[in-house]
Amino acid sequence: MDDAKACLTIVAMAGVTYLTRSAPLLALAGRTLSPWAIRLLAHVPASVLAALVAPALLRPDGRFDVGLGNVVLWAGLAAFALAVRTRGFFGPVALGMGIVAAARYFLG
Incomplete structure (x- = not known):
């Protein structure tokens, strides 16, 4: 694998990792969860x-x-x-x- 492809792969995987970890935080920011959801989590x-x-x-x-x-x-x-x-x-x-x-x- 050449250097450009390796760098692109690393950047893409970092983006995917960031997106999957931050999406729930961003989606739930400012919301109040029900007691049921809190117990579940x-x-x-x-x-x-x-x-x-x-x-x-x-x-x-x-x-x-x-x-x-x-x-x-x-x-x-x-x-x-x-x-x-x-x-x-x-x-x-x-x-x-x-x-x-x-x-x-x-x-x-």
Whole structure:
């Protein structure tokens, strides 16, 4: 790809990214949302996180695996339980990483 085409691609992708991120802000500016919409939007971050994490937990090697050998799934469930209990971030992350590291070290 030549330099002009690469620059044009970068500028176009930046424009698309800016448009998709700013359009909702511009469309909703100055409006009051209903309580129902506010409650709905409050669940978006958790939904996005679940959509990103679920494939990594359920398909760690590229195939669906919910068995006992899926260490990543069990570490994720333990981290989730700790996160629900403590409402913290670093503790669950450390626990999940520790479980995966220990399992890979001791189980091969």
